[in-house]
Amino acid sequence: MNHDTMIAPAEGWLVVAGLGPGADSWVTPEVTAALADATDVVGYIPYVARIAPRAGLTLHASDNRVELDRAAHALRMAAAGRRVVVVSSGDPGVFAMASAVFEAVEAGPAEWRRLDLRVLPGITAMLAAAARAGAPLGHDFCAINLSDNLKPWALVERRLRLAVQADFAMAFYNPRSVSRPDGFVRTLAVLREACAEAGSPDRPVIFARAVSLPEETLRVVALGDARPEMADMRTVVIVGSSLTRVIARDGLPWVYTPRSAPPDVAAGVAP
Amino acid sequence: MNHDTMIAPAEGWLVVAGLGPGADSWVTPEVTAALADATDVVGYIPYVARIAPRAGLTLHASDNRVELDRAAHALRMAAAGRRVVVVSSGDPGVFAMASAVFEAVEAGPAEWRRLDLRVLPGITAMLAAAARAGAPLGHDFCAINLSDNLKPWALVERRLRLAVQADFAMAFYNPRSVSRPDGFVRTLAVLREACAEAGSPDRPVIFARAVSLPEETLRVVALGDARPEMADMRTVVIVGSSLTRVIARDGLPWVYTPRSAPPDVAAGVAP
Numbered sequence: 219m220n221h222d223t224m225i226a227p228a229e230g231w232l233v234v235a236g237l238g239p240g241a242d243s244w245v246t247p248e249v250t251a252a253l254a255d256a257t258d259v260v261g262y263i264p265y266v267a268r269i270a271p272r273a274g275l276t277l278h279a280s281d282n283r284v285e286l287d288r289a290a291h292a293l294r295m296a297a298a299g300r301r302v303v304v305v306s307s308g309d310p311g312v313f314a315m316a317s318a319v320f321e322a323v324e325a326g327p328a329e330w331r332r333l334d335l336r337v338l339p340g341i342t343a344m345l346a347a348a349a350r351a352g353a354p355l356g357h358d359f360c361a362i363n364l365s366d367n368l369k370p371w372a373l374v375e376r377r378l379r380l381a382v383q384a385d386f387a388m389a390f391y392n393p394r395s396v397s398r399p400d401g402f403v404r405t406l407a408v409l410r411e412a413c414a415e416a417g418s419p420d421r422p423v424i425f426a427r428a429v430s431l432p433e434e435t436l437r438v439v440a441l442g443d444a445r446p447e448m449a450d451m452r453t454v455v456i457v458g459s460s461l462t463r464v465i466a467r468d469g470l471p472w473v474y475t476p477r478s479a480p481p482d483v484a485a486g487v488a489p
Numbered sequence: 490m491n492h493d494t495m496i497a498p499a500e501g502w503l504v505v506a507g508l509g510p511g512a513d514s515w516v517t518p519e520v521t522a523a524l525a526d527a528t529d530v531v532g533y534i535p536y537v538a539r540i541a542p543r544a545g546l547t548l549h550a551s552d553n554r555v556e557l558d559r560a561a562h563a564l565r566m567a568a569a570g571r572r573v574v575v576v577s578s579g580d581p582g583v584f585a586m587a588s589a590v591f592e593a594v595e596a597g598p599a600e601w602r603r604l605d606l607r608v609l610p611g612i613t614a615m616l617a618a619a620a621r622a623g624a625p626l627g628h629d630f631c632a633i634n635l636s637d638n639l640k641p642w643a644l645v646e647r648r649l650r651l652a653v654q655a656d657f658a659m660a661f662y663n664p665r666s667v668s669r670p671d672g673f674v675r676t677l678a679v680l681r682e683a684c685a686e687a688g689s690p691d692r693p694v695i696f697a698r699a700v701s702l703p704e705e706t707l708r709v710v711a712l713g714d715a716r717p718e719m720a721d722m723r724t725v726v727i728v729g730s731s732l733t734r735v736i737a738r739d740g741l742p743w744v745y746t747p748r749s750a751p752p753d754v755a756a757g758v759a760p
Contacts, residue, residue, distance in 0.1 A: 243519035246612065251514070285748070311619045313748075317627030320745035324736050331738040337620035341517065341610045348582045349608035356588030357640075358648055360631035360657060369628075369750035373656075377629055380655040384648045386631060465595050467602040474591035477556070477584075479640035 232296035232333055234316045236309040236340020237268055241430035244341045252303050252338060260292045261305035261315070269305065283367075285318035293322055293330050309342035313363045313391045344389035347426030347454040350436050352465070352472035354424060354456050357479065359387040364394070364401055371401065375408055382412035387475050388457045393449040403446045409457060410441060418460035422473050427453040438464070438471055503567035503604055505587045507580040507611020508539055512701035515612045523574055523609060531563045532576035532586070540576065554638075556589035564593055564601050580613035584634045584662045615660035618697030618725040621707050623736070623743035625695060625727050628750065630658040635665070635672055642672065646679055653683035658746050659728045664720040674717045680728060681712060689731035693744050698724040709735070709742055 233252045238244030253259065258276045259269050266279035280288050289304070296302045306314035316337050323330045348355045360381050366374055381388050394402040413419050423444045425437040437448060441457065449455055461479060465472040504523045509515030524530065529547045530540050537550035551559050560575070567573045577585035587608050594601045619626045631652050637645055652659050665673040684690050694715045696708040708719060712728065720726055732750060736743040 238517075241519070243522070244517050244610070246509075246515050246517060248512070248514035309616050309620075311616060311624045311626050313627070316620070316624035317745050317748045320624050320627075320734075320736060320743055321747055323743070324734060324745075331736065331743075335743075337624065339515070339612045339616045339620040341612070342616060345580050345582060345610045345613060349580075349587070349610040353582045353587035353591050353608065355582050355632075356584070356591075358631070358633045360629070360652075360655075361626075362629045368748050370752045372752075373750055377655045377657070380651045381631075384631075384651040384655075385644075386648070463591070463595060465591060465602065472591055472594070472602075472606075474588050474595075476592055477588045477639050479644055481641045481643075 229334065230296040230299040230301060232292055232302045232304065232319070232335045233338055234304045234306065234310040234319050234336070235338040236306050236314070236342070237265060238341040239308055239343050239346045239429050244346070244430060246338070246340065249338050249340065255301060256303045257300045258292075258295055258302045259305055260288055260302060265305045265307050285315060286322055289315065289319040289322035290326065292319065293326060293333065296333055296335070297329055306340070307343070309340040310337055311339065312342045312361065343391065343429065343454045344456065346429045347389070347424060347456055350426055350429055351424045351438065351456065353474035354422070354458055354462055355387055355389065355475065356477060357387065357459060357461065357475040358384075359389060359459075360384075361389045361391065363391045364405055365392040365398065366401055367398075371404070374401070375404070378405060378408045379412045382409065382416050385416070385459045385461070387459045387462060390455040390457070392451060393453055393455045394446060395451045399446075402449055406444055406446060413441060416460065421458040421460065421462055422464050423458070424456040424473060425449055425453055426456070429454070436470060438473055500605065501567040501570040501572060503563055503573045503575065503590070503606045504609055505575045505577065505581045505590050505607070506609040507577050507582075507585070507613070508536060509612040510579055510614050510617045510700050515617070515701060517609070517611065520609050520611065526572060527574040528571045529563075529566055529573045530576055531559055531573060536576045536578050556586060557593055560586065560590040560593035561597065563590065564597060564604065567604055567606070568600055577611070578614070580611040581608055582610065583613045583632065614662065614700065614725045615727065617700045618660070618695060618727055621697055621700055622695045622709065622727065624745040625693070625729055625733055626658050626660065626746065627748060628658065628730060628732065628746040629655075630660060630730075631655075632660045632662065634662045635676055636663040636669065637672055638669075642675070645672070646675070649676060649679045650683045653680065653687050656687070656730045656732070658730045658733060661726040661728070663722060664724055664726045665717060666722045670717075673720055677715055677717060684712060687731065692729040692731065693733055693735050694729070695727040695744060696720055696724055697727070700725070707741060709744055
């Protein structure tokens with residue numbers, strides 16, 4: 219037996235990493251270190267474009283809506299001994315690639331369950347948007363992906379109504395796209411109806427687009443003044459609870475939800 | 490007029506920064522830079538203890554449950570020209586100091602509304618816990634602070650029931666403390682009842698304690714096997730939705746919620 223055959227095969231690994239919403243100053247040192255040690259980076263084209271090319275690193279950019287194929291590709295490379303980072307915008311566990319990777323693992327060969335597979339958290343878009351606006355998610359809240367590509371619209375609408383009944387602040391991802399122009403129109407209509415039924419029709423809505431990038435925009439309007447065209451696929455929308463406050467000042471107001479809820483809030487609507 | 494009086498007063502600022510759950514590798518470069526430029530750091534004792542002392546930096550550590558006093562102290566220093574960082578664990582906008590600062594601003598003098606005040610997001614505990622377990626928050630979810638120090642227990646219970654009806658995955662902060670031993674007992678009882686009513690009694694529960702620290706522990710159990718003593722104040726608890734999957738493997742299983750929901754999920758229970 220010669221020496222070469224005694225060398226163990228390189229230990230591959232797979233990391234699913236969150237790059238945050240855009241600014242390099244929001245990429246965690248943990249993610250930076252994983253990228254520095256990787257042989258392969260896999261992801262949706264605009265996210266892979268954020269990774270600086272270097273010798274020894276292969277970039278695999280793929281189109282949207284091929285998440286399962288991308289995940290399987292990454293898993294195969296890791297199983298073959300490569301050091302692979304799947305990149306997501308924001309946090310990989312929030313409406314991003316981590317679920318797709320585990321879906322592929324569950325459907326894939328048993329050896330994938332023995333892989334060194336780690337998820338590295340990132341700054342998710344709603345928390346970046348909230349930070350820019352103040353602290354609108356400072357009390358109980360929910361996060362809903364408004365795309366009905368992967369779930370029935372009826373479920374989205376049901377969740378909106380129950381979230382208003384629960385008096386959650388609400389963060390919405392993927393509110394509107396060219397191929398889904400109507401969903402956010404219906405979302406606003408459902409919210410207006412449900413918030414009026416809950417006795418609290420007037421609450422702030424934050425439209426945060428491209429947070430941390432040069433083209434960032436932030437807008438705060440009352441629910442009654444919110445318009446569908448204020449959102450697109452690069453916008454996170456946050457709707458306050460009945461307790462959310464607006465602090466007027468020169469320029470954009472600050473929006474926050476107090477930590478406390480008074481006793482009568484619970485009594486407002488029977489479950 | 491001598492030269493000294495022509496010097497403008499130093500421009501103070503206030504930053505509310507999230508340090509993440511514990512590991513330095515989860516502190517964003519933006520937060521690190523703000524700390525390097527600060528004259529004062531203000532916060533709860535264990536969070537201030539994470540900041541390395543240096544010349545020119547004053548550390549102001551205070552006890553728990555004095556959030557408004559701490560916020561006002563920080564605002565006064567910033568208004569006086571100091572460069573102040575209020576530190577929170579996790580993300581400052583999620584059950585942490587950002588809301589307290591804005592509560593103080595709203596109740597305080599008008600000049601506080603003209604301050605250079607920014608919130609810097611961080612890795613919040615539920616996303617760190619989710620990353621360790623897999624991707625349990627990969628579909629719509631909610632975040633609930635189980636402490637009833639600042640809200641009536643009836644509101645917590647109401648939100649739990651509505652969250653189960655909405656089929657959200659759920660993340661719970663502050664599940665249990667020495668002074669509130671009973672709340673999490675009731676939480677588990679309500680969840681078992683509500684999940685059984687929803688036709689999906691058996692779902693995974695993740696107990697993630699001290700994530701990223703040397704004493705980190707992670708446990709995954711079925712809802713029926715979850716016990717109150719599995720949680721304390723340093724634990725984040727994540728409960729899956731009806732669709733959350735467990736991938737068995739050697740060691741701890743991976744837990745994830747698929748991106749898709751089938752059409753019949755929405756039809757399950759009428760709103």
